[in-house]
Ligand SMILES: N[C@@H](CSCc1ccccc1)C(=O)NCC(=O)O
Ligand SMILES: [Mg+2]
Ligand SMILES: [Zn+2]
């Protein structure tokens with residue numbers, strides 16, 4: 278239901294809800310009127326026994342019907358309202374242990390599907406009391422394609438959330454790579470997976486990467502995913518993700534209270550991988566190479582020796598880094614160098630890179646650092662219209678910029694963007710349709726960006 282707007286006497290129902298209301302002779306709107314004040318955005322109310330096939334109906338507030346693209350950022354708040362409302366309705370029903378929900382498209386089936394699938398996700402792997410598993414289905418709308426697309430985008434983000442949330446002893450580099458093999462198996466026709474070993478890294482002279490890998494007994498993995506959705510002659514999109522499966526900080530030890538969150542220091546790798554799974558499921562006509570670096574970084578004693586090398590590399594890099602916790606940029610540097618061998622049309626690297634990013638933008642937005650106006654425009658358009666996952670801010674913080682400047686030294690390609698996702702790594706209540714926990718952001722932005730490239734030829 279939309280909120281009362283302008284001269285209206287009360288709010289009004291969506292098209293599908295109005296048809297439903299007709300089928301029960303106006304009972305729904307009548308109950309809605311007598312059950313309290315108009316529903317505010319994102320709030321839900323339950324009605325029982327009004328339809329023989331639907332024992333329980335959740336009505337949710339969509340905000341104003343007139344809301345659309347708004348503000349200087351030109352965000353599409355209408356779609357965001359749909360995600361928020363649908364997730365609220367689905368969760369209310371999930372609490373009642375309803376196992377199957379039919380969902381009104383509320384005017385945009387893709388956003389409705391995203392709201393349902395993202396809103397219902399919770400990481401219950403290790404809990405004895407799990408939330409009810411709810412399946413969702415489109416109700417009263419012909420836009421089945423939009424709905425299916427939304428499911429794929431949201432399931433992609435949920436895969437990233439799953440990988441990020443899992444404890445580091447469960448998602449080791451090897452376990453991460455195995456999960457990817459499983460998830461990409463249905464798309465084997467278009468996907469090649471290369472699980473590169475330490476010996477291969479040595480051959481490639483990935484010294485910076487290997488010096489970080491020396492910090493742990495767990496074997497490092499360099500996972501290379503190739504998705505071929507287009508002719509071989511088409512230059513690929515190169516995605517590079519930071520995949521530190523645990524970051525203790527080394528001798529620049531992180532504070533113990535928040536160190537557990539560093540199980541998600543592979544968020545770049547997780548979102549990149551998840552977006553490739555989604556691109557494959559969508560059969561996007563584009564080529565993508567995903568270079569993911571997966572190494573744990575947790576054993577402090579070994580780490581000391583390892584970092585002696587790292588400091589040496591940093592000193593030579595002119596960046597003046599004097600902190601053993603700055604491992605991310607080192608592993609990315611080697612991956613970026615290697616990535617250029619694929620002659621990519623664009624490079625996007627994604628990393629939980631700096632605490633400074635969190636200070637600069639908080640959890641509102643991913644920081645984007647780029648050498649390309651074209652790429653910036655693409656990412657911004659994708660985000661504001663479709664996925665609501667980042668934004669640019671005028672100000673920034675020194676630490677995030679120096680990290681980006683360090684990476685830039687390893688880039689010769691004309692269209693490169695570095696996405697620092699440290700601030701958006703986890704969600705408290707900023708994004709209402711994501712529960713508290715690791716966010717999986719910006720998976721949908723990456724998928725949408727790949728889709729855009731695919732359709733621009
Ligand atoms: N692993 C990175 C980023 S950790 C920073 C962070 C802060 C708040 C929320 C999420 C992540 C790292 O170690 N960077 C080095 C640094 O920032 O000094
Ligand atoms: Mg993890
Ligand atoms: Zn670190």
Ligand SMILES: [Zn+2]
Nearest residue numbers: 521524542605
């Ligand atoms: Zn890190």
